[in-house]
Amino acid sequence: MNQFIDILVNILEHRDFYTRGxxxxxxxxxxxxxxxxGLAEKELEHLRIGGMIxxxxxxGIPDVILLKPYRxxxxxxxxxxxHVKIGYEMLKGLDVPKGAFDILLYHQEKYDGTGYPHGAKGEDIPLLARIYTIADAFEAMTARRIYKRAKSWEEAFEELERLAGVHFDPKLVPYAIEALSGLEMVPTVIPQIDQEIEKIRWSFQYIDGTGAIKGDIFLPSLRAFIEQRESFCLTIFDIKNLSKINFEKGWEEGNEVLRRLVWAINLECCSMHDIRDVILMLMKEDVIDIESPVIFRVGGDEFAVIAPYIPPPDKPLRVKDTMKSMGVDVDFLQMQFPESFKTYEEALKLIFSFTRGKLIKELLI
Structure with a gap:
């Protein structure tokens, strides 16, 4: 059984970055x-098996949902x-200890009865599941996701206390905080995954037909860069006459214009780097390791470039001139952090104003 479960966990880890660790x-x-x-060793082993499964x-969850970097x-x-029911159906024929199975079936339940899939409440939720729910939530709170910063352990402890009696067993929370407070390090072995395979998978998922990164990742990436508190440049490009080109020359020509703009931006602003490497860094939340500008398609005819340094001001002008020579009218807005904006909300207001609200509405749908 353990070998089979290890195989399933390995499969899941190959599908989802977040599962690793x-x-x-x-x-x-x-x-x-x-x-x-003071649990017995047998119960501790059930906690281990339950946590693994x-x-x-x-x-069984589609990639478009499982791998989505945003909420x-x-x-x-x-x-x-x-995923709870799917997990049960996958393992119900195996000799899995009941305590471990309880964790699979009840780890999404909440103490006040608002969880799923059963809506179980209070001590109707098995003890091991109530323990694992706290551990699972603490791990999620203190882990970096592309759409949120990691909470400090102190902030996570405050959150556990605030949600005691709501999400978590109020009798267990003090023991959990005491146990977790005494930890100095968390041993984690990150599985070795073929990077070229990863590039193919994530590129298919998140590279747009124009060659830019899809807009899904732009807002969480922007927030992550801001939270680093390091200087960076944000440039928005907007094609002003794409509708006219589509009407007069057809959609295929319009699509070609979009690809030409991405080519021009890459040539002038992004050093023609391998965008697949950038996607891997973004999905692993390693924005601090990104050294080249990143281009996102953030609307029908709008693109955004985040550069981890302040580029020469003539770069976007050259993009504009290149596109003008092809009969394409491009406007741009270049901003710097923290001179132009200091918060995520301030950045959105500037983008909203430049695009007349169109871009942000598309991104937030």
């Missing part, structure tokens, strides 16, 4: 809490919730 850290936290509670049903829509979340 998440499961291992969750198990480590849960067992630490279990020891503080709790998200296994995500194997899920309500409709997408309903599909994501199916």
């Amino acid at each position: 998440h499961t291992e850290r969750g198990v480590f936290y849960a067992r630490s809490i279990g020891r503080k509670l 709790h998200d296994i049903g995500k194997i 899920l829509t309500p409709e997408e979340f309903e599909i994501m919730k199916l």
